[in-house]
Structure formats: C-alpha cells, structure tokens
Amino acid sequence: MIERKRFVTMKGHRTGLAVHVNERCSVEEFLDDLELTLEEKSVENGRAVPITFFFGRRYVDEGVLTALESIVARHDSFLYNGYESDCITKEEAKALYGDRTFHYFGGTARSGQVLDVEGSIVVVGDINPGAVVRATGSIYCLGALRGTVHAGKSGYQDAVIAASILQPKWLSICDIVYHEIEEEPAEALDMGCAFLGESGLEFSRLQTVPQARMDQFAIDSERG
Amino acid sequence: MEQVKEQVHREAKTKVGRAIVVTSGKGGVGKTTTTANIGTALALMGHSVCLVDTDIGLRNLDIVLGLDNRSIYNIVDVVTGQCKLHQALVRDKRFEEMYLLPAAQSKDKSSVTPDQVKEIIDTLKRDYDFVLIDCPAGIEQGFMNAIAGADEAIVVTTPEKAAVQDADRIIGMLERSDRVITPKLVINRVRSHMMESGDMLDIDEIMRILSIDLLGLIVDDEEVIAASHRGVPVTMNPDNRAGLGYRNITRRILGESVPLLDLSSKQEKGFFLKLKKMLGLK
Numbered sequence: 001m002i003e004r005k006r007f008v009t010m011k012g013h014r015t016g017l018a019v020h021v022n023e024r025c026s027v028e029e030f031l032d033d034l035e036l037t038l039e040e041k042s043v044e045n046g047r048a049v050p051i052t053f054f055f056g057r058r059y060v061d062e063g064v065l066t067a068l069e070s071i072v073a074r075h076d077s078f079l080y081n082g083y084e085s086d087c088i089t090k091e092e093a094k095a096l097y098g099d100r101t102f103h104y105f106g107g108t109a110r111s112g113q114v115l116d117v118e119g120s121i122v123v124v125g126d127i128n129p130g131a132v133v134r135a136t137g138s139i140y141c142l143g144a145l146r147g148t149v150h151a152g153k154s155g156y157q158d159a160v161i162a163a164s165i166l167q168p169k170w171l172s173i174c175d176i177v178y179h180e181i182e183e184e185p186a187e188a189l190d191m192g193c194a195f196l197g198e199s200g201l202e203f204s205r206l207q208t209v210p211q212a213r214m215d216q217f218a219i220d221s222e223r224g
Numbered sequence: 225m226e227q228v229k230e231q232v233h234r235e236a237k238t239k240v241g242r243a244i245v246v247t248s249g250k251g252g253v254g255k256t257t258t259t260a261n262i263g264t265a266l267a268l269m270g271h272s273v274c275l276v277d278t279d280i281g282l283r284n285l286d287i288v289l290g291l292d293n294r295s296i297y298n299i300v301d302v303v304t305g306q307c308k309l310h311q312a313l314v315r316d317k318r319f320e321e322m323y324l325l326p327a328a329q330s331k332d333k334s335s336v337t338p339d340q341v342k343e344i345i346d347t348l349k350r351d352y353d354f355v356l357i358d359c360p361a362g363i364e365q366g367f368m369n370a371i372a373g374a375d376e377a378i379v380v381t382t383p384e385k386a387a388v389q390d391a392d393r394i395i396g397m398l399e400r401s402d403r404v405i406t407p408k409l410v411i412n413r414v415r416s417h418m419m420e421s422g423d424m425l426d427i428d429e430i431m432r433i434l435s436i437d438l439l440g441l442i443v444d445d446e447e448v449i450a451a452s453h454r455g456v457p458v459t460m461n462p463d464n465r466a467g468l469g470y471r472n473i474t475r476r477i478l479g480e481s482v483p484l485l486d487l488s489s490k491q492e493k494g495f496f497l498k499l500k501k502m503l504g505l506k
Contacts, residue, residue: 108435110396111389112363128433130389144432 290455
C-alpha cells in the first residue's frame with residue numbers, strides 16, 4: 001500500500017492535541033486527510049481529547065470551520081477546542097487596532113453635534129453641553145468637557161476620559177454611567193480624569209491615574 | 225424669480241451692503257426686537273437699511289416696527305412673481321431710508337427656498353448699506369432660508385441654560401454651513417442682580433461656553449415690551465438703558481470700539497438713584 005500524502009500533522013500536548021494544517025494544500029485535501037487521520041487515531045471508549053487547530057498562514061472562513069467542527073464531532077474520541085491562525089481579515093484587524101487609533105477634532109463640539117469614532121479621540125477645544133462624543137477608545141479633551149461622553153463604548157475597559165476641566169453632563173465608560181446629579185463630583189475637576197477602577201467609575205487628577213492606565217499612554221507615545 | 229433677475233440687471237447699483245442675519249435657535253429670546261432696534265439705530269445714524277422678515281407664517285417684525293397696517297405685498301409675493309421686489313418694500317417714514325420686506329402671514333416656511341431668499345438679499349445689498357434678516361426660531365427650513373443670503377450673523381441669547389444651549393447649537397450650524405459665517409453674540413434680558421445671586425448664568429459663564437465674540441448686552445427692561453406694544457423701537461428713546469445697549473451694539477457693528485455697559489447692580493442702583501433725583505423723587 002502506498003503511503004498517502006499527509007496534510008495534517010498531529011502533536012500531543014499536555015492540554016490535548018495540536019493539529020497543524022498544511023498551509024498550501026486545498027481545503028478538500030486537508031479535510032479529507034483530517035477525516036482519515038481521526039479515523040485512524042480513534043480509540044474506543046476513551047476520554048475525548050481536545051483538539052486545537054493551527055493554520056499558520058492560512059486564512060479560514062466560517063464555512064471551513066463549520067466543516068471542520070462537524071468532522072471532529074463525528075468522532076467521539078475528539079473534542080473541538082478552537083483554532084489559531086496568523087491571518088485575519090482587514091475588518092478584524094481594524095477592530096483590533098480600532099481602540100488604538102487616534103482621531104482629532106479641532107474646534108468646539110457644540111450642542112447637537114455628535115462625534116462618534118472607532119478608536120480614541122482628541123478634541124482640541126471644548127465639549128459643550130448638548131454635544132455628544134462617543135469612542136470605542138479613550139476621550140481626551142484639551143478644553144472644558146461639559147457635554148455627554150461615552151468612552152469604551154464597545155467594552156474597552158482601559159478607556160479613560162480626560163479633560164482640562166472635567167464637568168460632564170453625562171459620562172460613561174463601557175456600560176458604567178455617572179450622572180452629575182446622583183453622584184460626586186458635582187464640582188468641576190481641573191485636569192480631571194475618569195477611568196474604571198476596582199470600585200467602578202473613579203475620578204482623579206490626571207497626574208494620579210493608576211499605572212495600569214499610564215502604560216496605555218506610554219505605548220501610545222512610543223508609537224508616535 | 226424672473227422678475228427679480230430682471231431687476232438685478234436694470235438696477236445695477238454700486239452699493240455693497242452687509243447682510244446680517246439675526247438668529248437664536250430658541251424662540252422668544254428677542255430676535256425680532258433686536259432686528260428692529262439695530263435696524264432703527266442704523267437708520268438713526270444715517271445708514272440706508274432694509275429689514276427682511278423671513279418668519280413666514282408667524283410674522284412679527286412689522287408689528288414691532290409699527291408698520292403692520294402698511295404692508296400690502298410680502299416676500300412670498302415677490303418669489304411667486306405677484307409683485308416686484310420694490311413694490312413689496314414698506315418704507316418707514318420716521319427715517320431717511322429704512323424699509324421692511326414683510327413675511328407672509330398666511331403661508332409657511334416651505335413657500336420659499338434658500339436660493340430664492342439669497343437672490344432677494346443679493347439684490348437688496350446693491351441698494352442698501354445694511355440688510356438685516358430676522359430669522360425664525362428653530363433649525364429647520366426657515367433657518368436655512370434666513371442664513372442663505374447672510375454674510376454675517378448675530379446670535380441672540382438670554383442668560384438661561386436652555387437659550388444658551390440652543391444658541392450653541394445654532395453657532396455650530398453656522399460654523400459648519402457652506403458660507404462659514406462667524407457669528408457674534410448679543411446677550412439679551414440681562415438681570416444683573418440674578419446673575420450676582422447665582423440664579424442665572426452670568427456673562428463669563430455664557431462666554432466660556434459659547435466662546436464667540438460678544439457684540440453687546442441688553443438689560444431686561446419693561447420699556448422694551450411697552451415700546452414693541454406701541455410700535456416704536458426702544459432705541460428711539462434716548463434715555464433708556466436697553467435702547468442705549470442697542471445703539472452701542474450698532475456702533476460696534478459699524479466698527480467703533482465702545483466699552484460694555486457696567487451692569488453691576490450697584491451701578492444700577494446708582495443709576496436709578498440719579499434718575500429718581502432727576503425726576504425729583506428723592
């Protein structure tokens with residue numbers, strides 16, 4: 001019998017099996033090979049072993065993943081445990097990179113204006129009452145912040161809101177909301193900063209923002 | 225509209241007037257009163273002025289000026305070609321050269337388009353030193369009509385949060401409009417004792433929020449209401465402080481540097497004391 005060409009390589013790990021998939025073969029080829037390999041390695045009545053797939057520089061879409069999962073599901077000895085690939089779509093890259101992108105708005109954000117950005121925003125001016133600024137990242141206001149702001153709107157926990165004068169009408173980071181009437185500080189905070197601390201939303205002077213948040217500043221400054 | 229164009233060709237005059245829109249966003253802060261008084265003050269100083277009411281459907285400017293029984297045609301008639309532009313203008317006989325183009329009371333804002341208003345304003349600018357446009361409240365078509373032909377803008381607000389926030393919105397819209405008009409601010413109905421007690425926004429707070437040039441302050445005065453009632457703009461009264469405020473604003477529009485009125489209530493007391501002394505009450 002002729003030895004068949006292998007497109008998947010199996011390696012045992014402490015946490016289960018790692019399946020490395022050839023980067024250059026067709027999808028059909030490696031799916032067929034996977035089917036046969038799993039067939040060979042199946043053990044009767046054994047405990048199901050989790051399999052993690054490694055695709056290297058191959059991009060895998062939903063269709064391939066579904067086929068993959070259904071193949072693994074047909075074999076009781078194995079359990080699908082996710083995958084890793086060096087490739088992502090531009091969209092995914094944008095989403096990953098999005099929180100770290102900076103946008104600039106020159107001038108005063110006035111009542112009725114809505115600035116909605118993917119990433120962080122620097123407002124070179126004031127944010128007036130009635131203006132709305134939303135960002136997936138952080139919000140920095142060089143002037144007085146008196147409007148409505150929402151940082152980390154899609155769940156970025158490290159987002160901060162900083163302003164020369166921090167006196168928001170409504171402020172929110174992720175899904176935690178501060179409202180001026182219900183909570184302190186009602187007074188304007190000079191060089192103020194809001195962030196998510198251990199006890200929820202915290203306010204402090206910009207200079208005393210915890211180190212965890214300062215790392216974020218450092219990385220951004222290095223990138224220029 | 226053809227007729228307006230015709231007129232443009234026929235009356236190729238050399239004047240390059242300034243078209244100034246008076247707007248506010250919020251209603252009832254004193255746009256119409258401000259338009260009437262600045263117009264009157266300009267006319268008193270010898271300039272030729274045409275006031276244009278763009279508040280179609282809710283016209284008021286003619287009443288404040290005391291010209292309500294004299295308007296025959298209006299801006300909609302001009303646009304639809306019912307009359308020529310000069311036929312619709314109502315002359316205010318108290319002055320050398322002050323005219324009013326009334327709005328229609330029976331139509332609504334959609335009866336004219338911004339382009340049509342712009343054409344009328346451009347025509348008027350050739351004949352008058354100043355064309356003042358009274359803008360309706362709101363940010364819809366009426367507002368778009370009013371700003372279409374304007375070169376400059378005056379934003380009127382009162383020291384109330386709601387009025388300031390609406391003014392802010394209007395300033396934002398003016399700044400982002402195609403014409404990029406830089407607006408100037410008039411703060412109306414100033415009550416210094418309420419500002420001092422913190423029951424009203426004070427001037428500094430308003431300026432901090434709106435951050436545009438201040439053209440002037442008008443004190444809250446019952447005489448303004450009485451003057452509108454009589455159809456005689458308050459600025460025609462030489463002794464009234466609100467009237468003085470409007471004259472100062474007008475002088476600033478003309479490029480003079482005039483110091484702001486001292487509005488502290490102490491001063492006001494002194495002023496009233498003087499007034500009462502003059503009247504022999506004290």
